[in-house]
Amino acid sequence: MHRTAVRGATLACVGVLLTSLATGPAVAGGPPVPFPSSPRGLTSSHPTPSPIDPVPRYQGQVACQPVTTRPGVAKLRSLVLKTYGQGWAGRTTGPCTEGVSEHADGRAWDWMVDVTDKKEKAAAANFLAWLTRDQGRNARRLGVMYVIYNEKIWGVYRASDGWRASAGHRDHVHISLSWNGARGTTSFWTGKVHAIDHGPCTIFSGQYAPVTRSANTRGCASPVSLPRSTTHTSRPFGARGADVGWAQDRLGVPRTQAVDTRTRTAVMAYQRQHDLPETGVLDENTWASLDPGSVDRSAVKGMTAASALRYGRDHYQSTTLRRGSAGKAVLVLQRGLGMPRQSWSGWFGPDTQAALEQAQTRVGRAPTGTATGADWKALAG
Numbered sequence: 001m002h003r004t005a006v007r008g009a010t011l012a013c014v015g016v017l018l019t020s021l022a023t024g025p026a027v028a029g030g031p032p033v034p035f036p037s038s039p040r041g042l043t044s045s046h047p048t049p050s051p052i053d054p055v056p057r058y059q060g061q062v063a064c065q066p067v068t069t070r071p072g073v074a075k076l077r078s079l080v081l082k083t084y085g086q087g088w089a090g091r092t093t094g095p096c097t098e099g100v101s102e103h104a105d106g107r108a109w110d111w112m113v114d115v116t117d118k119k120e121k122a123a124a125a126n127f128l129a130w131l132t133r134d135q136g137r138n139a140r141r142l143g144v145m146y147v148i149y150n151e152k153i154w155g156v157y158r159a160s161d162g163w164r165a166s167a168g169h170r171d172h173v174h175i176s177l178s179w180n181g182a183r184g185t186t187s188f189w190t191g192k193v194h195a196i197d198h199g200p201c202t203i204f205s206g207q208y209a210p211v212t213r214s215a216n217t218r219g220c221a222s223p224v225s226l227p228r229s230t231t232h233t234s235r236p237f238g239a240r241g242a243d244v245g246w247a248q249d250r251l252g253v254p255r256t257q258a259v260d261t262r263t264r265t266a267v268m269a270y271q272r273q274h275d276l277p278e279t280g281v282l283d284e285n286t287w288a289s290l291d292p293g294s295v296d297r298s299a300v301k302g303m304t305a306a307s308a309l310r311y312g313r314d315h316y317q318s319t320t321l322r323r324g325s326a327g328k329a330v331l332v333l334q335r336g337l338g339m340p341r342q343s344w345s346g347w348f349g350p351d352t353q354a355a356l357e358q359a360q361t362r363v364g365r366a367p368t369g370t371a372t373g374a375d376w377k378a379l380a381g
């Protein structure tokens with residue numbers, strides 16, 4: 001199941017332009033509003049480094065972590081409002097039920113400047129002209145990923161395409177930041193060029209990525225298919241439903257029937273306790289753990305611990321599993337190690353590692369916490 005399919009169809013703020021982000025045509029006719037030739041821009045206390053900040057690829061929202069306004073967003077908001085003295089601060093964070101939106105990552109900001117207000121429109125024109133000039137040099141220095149205003153979008157990752165068609169956004173400029181921009185580590189704020197932060201990594205296709213707490217400069221492995229699924233629907237922050245109330249009873253939080261901050265925190269604690277990817281979302285793994293009866297497809301269906309180990313021995317001779325590995329082989333390992341059913345996620349977390357180390361010790365192998373073909377063989381006996 002694709003995440004976009006389970007997220008509902010509300011088109012708010014940025015959800016509407018998704019399809020045009022990667023493939024939409026360039027639009028003749030220039031910027032969303034007339035730009036001044038010598039725009040008034042923001043002032044950095046750091047000189048422009050050479051070379052300047054690299055251009056990351058498009059970094060769309062893949063996790064649901066909307067509870068904080070990130071430092072780079074807060075600094076940009078404050079400087080823009082102070083510099084131009086027009087409009088007002090709209091929202092930064094938002095629920096995760098609006099389609100793909102960096103508001104759900106705390107790395108977007110809506111500057112409320114209406115195209116029908118002359119002064120506000122002029123302020124927006126100054127900022128956008130300054131930001132996007134010279135192939136987006138200033139956007140790169142700030143870590144601005146894209147902006148939308150008056151039915152047009154400009155993305156730093158497609159700077160040579162200029163302004164393209166989008167929708168809405170006549171009463172505010174939407175600003176999405178890259179991860180470096182959101183963390184406030186770009187040269188505009190620090191004077192230094194940092195390595196590209198790739199942000200959270202999707203583990204299972206169609207599911208939210210685990211939350212991030214630090215920069216990811218290594219990139220992401222390709223997502224894999226979920227090795228088991230449930231009849232429940234993913235419920236991210238902001239979602240409502242009777243099933244949410246059911247989960248709240250089990251998580252010991254007030255039954256509001258909505259994934260609120262308390263529920264999200266409880267979900268994350270539950271996920272850590274049960275070796276599930278810490279997404280903060282009532283996702284398929286979490287539903288399968290909370291409500292085992294809802295599992296409708298499982299790659300270890302009918303397997304005992306012993307038969308799972310034999311299956312691994314026969315199928316995974318050339319596979320190495322370690323912390324962070326994911327997929328059917330991990331699920332088979334978890335089954336084979338006799339881990340509790342609530343922790344059969346197909347994701348190799350700390351509990352899986354501990355269980356593997358114990359088992360390795362038991363069969364007289366070094367407790368490496370890494371499963372190789374030789375380990376499967378020893379474990380299967």
Ligand SMILES: [Zn+2]
Pocket residue numbers: 013014103108109110174175
């Ligand atoms: Zn927005």
